[in-house]
Amino acid sequence: MRHESLSSMYIQATEIAELPGFYVRIIPTASSLFDLSKLNLSTRNNVRAYTKDGINQPTPRYNNSILEDMFLEENAEYTGSTFANWKTLQEALVLLKVWARQRTSIYSHDCLNGYLISAILVFLTMDSGGSIINRSMTTRQIFRVAINFFATSKMWSKGLVIQPMKKRTISKEGIAHLLKTFDVAICDVSGHVNLAFRMTKSAFSELQDEAACTLNCLDKCRDGGFEELFMTKVDFGAKFDSCLRINLKGNSKVTALSFCLDDESWRVLEKDVQSLLQQGLTDRTKMIRVLWRSTPSEWNIMDGFSEFGSSPLIVGVMLSLLEKSYRLVDIGPNPENRDEAIKFRKFWGEKAELRRFKDGAIAESTVWETETWERHTIIKRIADYVLTKHLLLQQEDLTHVVDQLDFCLLVGGQDPVSSSGALLEAFDTLAKQLRLLDDVPLKISTVQPLDSAFRHTSVFPPEPHPLAYEKSSQRLPNFAATCVRSLEVMIQLEGSGNWPLDPVAMEKTKSAFLLRIGESLEDRGMFVTASEDEVNVLTSGYSFLLKIFHERGLVVQKQAGDSNIQSAPSEDKELFFRSQHSSMINGLHGIYQAYGPVVRLAKRWISAHLFSSFISEEAVELVVAYLFLRPFPFHAPSSRVTGFLRFLRLLSSFDWTFSPMIVDINNDFNLKDEKEINENFMLSRRSYEQNPHDIEPAMFLATSYDKSSEAWTKQSPSKLVLKRIASYAKSSAELLTNLIIHGQSGQYTWECLFRTPLSNYDAVILLHKEKLCRPHHVLFPAEIPNGKLVIQGKPSNDFHPCMPLSKSVVRSLHDTRDKLLVNFDPTAYFLRDLKCAFPMTFKLWHDSIGGDAIGLTWESSKKRGRDEDDEAMPDPTSILKEVGDVGKGLVRSVHLLKAPKLE
Structure with a gap:
């Protein structure tokens, strides 16, 4: 079938038992049944419409389809003679067919098919096609020439004629008529048939775009882009x-x-x-x-x-x-252009309106x-x-x-990203105040925000809190959140030679500086909570956590002869990584506006499937950055749904075992850098083979600031966890693709993408939703239909996620502020306590963004370090009862699904 109702023949044959899935396609020809004069493309009508009165119009497409059947054998013989004994041309044809088939929307009824590709190759070998393909070329060269011809050739506008110049039978007028009648013209060897009569203008534009993208891929991808061009499906969704x-x-x-x-x-x-x-x-x-x-x-x-x-x-x-x-706003024609204005209003109807713009112009418009x-x-x-x-x-x-996926990013029907402007203003105010401090021994030279909210990648950027303003500058609502998230800000001081060289003394000096900075800010009306470990500043509705970065923490190691910063003090090293990362991601978001929403969806998905403990948000940001920087065989995504789908596919299909993911955001890397990264990658794999008890770095993310993948994935995820993440991503990608193309059906809905199967865990802890620090972030309240109920707990009265702020309750604003819990998350503390109480007993899976369920999987006996002769592991029920006791007041119930296996 060629999807035509007038000239198709279809014979349904019984499937051959020995070759399931193999079919015979019968192509009928009619070389001598019709009179050529009756099939003139310009004048003849051969389809009688019963409902049409008056003069019948020409039917060039129907006539051409009959001509195609008439000259099919002649064209096939000519094409076959060209390909005979030309191996590289045959191989190039196979590559082009595979390339086209992988791009489902161009290998379709109105664009390319296998025969049309072969006809175009034949044209390129002829003098009429400039003989740009010759027998001295390799298969790869022929493929590239053909792709380049699809993308850039000006011959398309003149029409292609598969006839030698000296034997051409079609006139220039005939070619011009084909171009006028059809969107694309490829005249066959007989001079009568337009082989591309089905091809539409939009399909041809897509073909050119795909070819241009392929050329870019050939130039920029490793190994010539073989996997991207021939192994990756470029599907509609x-x-x-x-x-x-x-x-x-x-x-x-x-x-x-x-x-x-x-x-x-x-x-x-x-x-x-x-x-x-x-x-x-x-x-x-x-x-x-x-x-x-x-x-x-x-x-x-x-x-x-x-x-x-x-x-x-x-x-x-x-x-x-x-x-x-x-x-x-879409600006239409000037009302003085009466005809165009009438057309505009007729097309847009009630949406059309006459507007005066700031420059004084008056025009029709839609808003x-x-x-x-x-x-x-x-x-x-x-x-x-x-x-x-x-x-x-x-x-x-x-x-x-x-x-359709916005539901998982909204709070109260609105995206909290709408308050980002207020957040940036608050930071600018704080940064200005810090730089103006003159009562600190060293001036503050640099103030840089490190939190993901500042780089537009936080799933839920914090909203202004009524108790985080200076004095009583805001009218208080009746209720406010008890917990406030503090946003990390890095400070650098001006240079001085008086800093101590000892790492411990250096950290003490930083603490002294921070305390002095906190006192100075407090003197200027800001609310500050300070300790030796951290200084939090509440201003303009937000809480900021101040950290001091000192380059000497990195330089000291270099002076000792170690150019690697691995052994630098952990605080400075972490701040260095986060500073570099934040700067690079901010730059990327400036180029790709869809990047932020895609990252937010990716992080929400990671958390919803309880992987928060195993992959950092910076690692997620880098993986998403990779698909924007290396989108081949696609263009970089411009929408959140498409970007999210590609993230899931990348996560599930990338060869994490044998390939480093190189994220070159600023296009800094040269061959030497890539060689160094590959050596570091091989070293990490070899190190694990020699010491299998060490943690295997399963995900290797290389950046210009971290060529050894030390910053975000050195400890996690492990190989088994990454395999699980990839499996979930593959399943979600298949579901999302189906939803895009076919829509919701029965139990398969958009929400399913973020519902995780709790039955995949050995045990599950359910938490009291009303005792979470941000219960409004929970997507779906968790329920366990199966499993053994081990313990049920009542909610505690010691903590509430909201505090009353009515005048009868609030006597002193300062005292009320003291009740604010900065950076407090009961779930995080519960997880910390479990890890301390049950080391190497089980693995914990949780949602750090908004989940009321925690999954447990039992560690293997080998992981627990037990020998076969050791006593049996304590009863899992008793262990889970202790788990419930650790989380008393927060834990709603604990369920046992599978007992641990002894290995």
């Missing part, structure tokens, strides 16, 4: 920034069109939808791709073509620069007012409006995949 499904079953626009036309009704609908969306979205998109009515796998020919209407029409949208895509955090939905709103207005669709007929 992962390629486009948003996908739209349109249900047209029973739509009057469809039923009004007859099948007895030159173009099938479904092709007409594809073009109508394409035209409407392009007119509505204008330069907000780089590409719009519309596909409908491929042959359903379960289709029976006896059911007829009416069965095709049950499948939705699929639209893929690739966004332009986000400044264009997410703008609020899409929305909150800043909802701007990613503007494309959806425009598309839905245009299609419902012009195609007589209902809203329920449209499913636009744009904001």
Whole structure:
């Protein structure tokens, strides 16, 4: 089938038992049945429409399909003679077919097929094609030449003719007519057939874009991009920034069109939808791709073509620069241009309005007012409006995949990222105050925020707290959160030669400086809580945790002859890593605006599946950065859903065992750097083989500031944990792909992506949701339908996540502030206590963002260091009862699902 209702023949054969999945395709030809004069593409109509009155219009596509059948053998023989005894050309054809098949939306009815690729290769070997392919070329060279031809050649605008120049039978006028009649013209060896008559303008644009992306991949990928080009599926859901499904079953626009036309009704609908969306979205998109009515796998020919209407029409949208895509106003024509203004108002209807702009200009316009955090939905709103207005669709007929995952990032129906402006202003105020301090022995030269909230990657950036303002500058609400998260800020002091060289003395000196800085800020009206370990400053609605970084902590080791900073004091080393990381991620977010939302979804997914203990948020940020910097075979994602899908696929498919993930954010690395990274990677693997009792660094993330992957993944995740993460990611990626293309069905919903199966653990601890520090961050209250209930606990009265702030309760603002719990998280302290009380007994899995369940998996006997003759492990029930006692007041219940295995 070629998805044509007028000229197709399909013979359904019995499956061969010895070769399951093997079918024979019969291609009929009709070389002498028809008169060529009756198949003229310009004038003849060969499809009689019963419902059409008046003069019948020419049917060039139908006529061309008959001509294709007539000259099929001649074209096949000519193509075969060109490929005969030319091995490299044959191999290049195979590569091109594999390349095209992996790109599902270009290997389709309106773009490429295997024969068309072979015909184009034949053209490139001829003098009419410039003989740009010759027998001296290798397979790889021919492949590259063909891809380059797809992407950049100007010959497409003139039409391709598969005839030697001296034997050409088609005139220039004939070629010009083909180009006028069809979107793409490839004239066959007979001079009568346009082999590309099915190819549409949008499909050809996508082909050129894919080819250009492939050239980029060939230049930038290791090993010539073999895996990216030939082994990776470029499917609809992962390629486009948003996908739209349109249900047209029973739509009057469809039923009004007859099948007895030159173009099938479904092709007409594809073009109508394409035209409407392009007119509505204008330069907000780089590409719009519309596909409908491929042959359903379960289709029976006896059911007829009416069965095709049950499948939705699929639209893929690739966004332009986000400044264009997410703008609020579209400016139309000047009202003085009467004809254009009438067209504009007719198209936009009630959305069109006449506006005066700041520069004094008056123009027709459409306005899409929305909150800043909802701007990613503007494309959806425009598309839905245009299609419902012009195609007589209902809203329920449209499913636009744009904001379906937003639910896991919202608090009270709003994205807390909307308060980021206030956070940045608060930091700027603090930084200015710190730099102006003149009563500290050394001036503060640098103030840098380190928290992920400042680099737009925090799942829930903190919102202003009413008790974190200077004095009583804010009106107090009735209730406020008891716990406030403190945001880490790194300080550097001006240089001095008086710093001690001893690491312990250096840390004591830092503490003294911090205490002095805290006193100075307190004198200036800020609320400060200080200890020898940390200084927290409450100002402008936020809490900031101050840390001092001193470069001598790193330099001392270098002076001792060790150029590596591994042995530097841990505090300075950690601050160095975090400082470098924050700077680089901030720069990346400035280039890719979709980066932040994708990271937030990725972190939410990691936490929702209880992996918080095993992979740091910086590691997640680097993995997501990799898919933006090395997106091949795709373009960098411009939407959160597509970016999240690619994150899941990358996490599940990357070869963590044999490859380092090199994240070159600033494009700093040269061959020498890559060689050093690979040597460090091999050294880490060799070190584990020699000392198998050491922790295996399963995930190797190399950056310009950390070529040894020491900063974020040296201790975790282990090989087994990473395998589990990859397995979960693969399952989630498959579900997400299905949701994008087919939508929700039964129990498979968008929420399932963030529901983790608690039955996969040996035991589960359920916590009292109302005793968590941020209960409103919990996605789904956890429940255990199976397993043995070991213990149930009552909630404690000692802690409440909210405190009352009514005037009758608040007598002294200072005393009320003292009740604030800075950086307190009861779950984190409970986990710490469990690790101390039960070392090497079990592994703990939890959600650090908002979960009320903790998973336990028993450590193996070998891990616990037990010999076979040792006494048996204590009864798991008694252990779990002790677990409940440790978390008394917080633990709701403990359930045993599987007893530990003795190995």
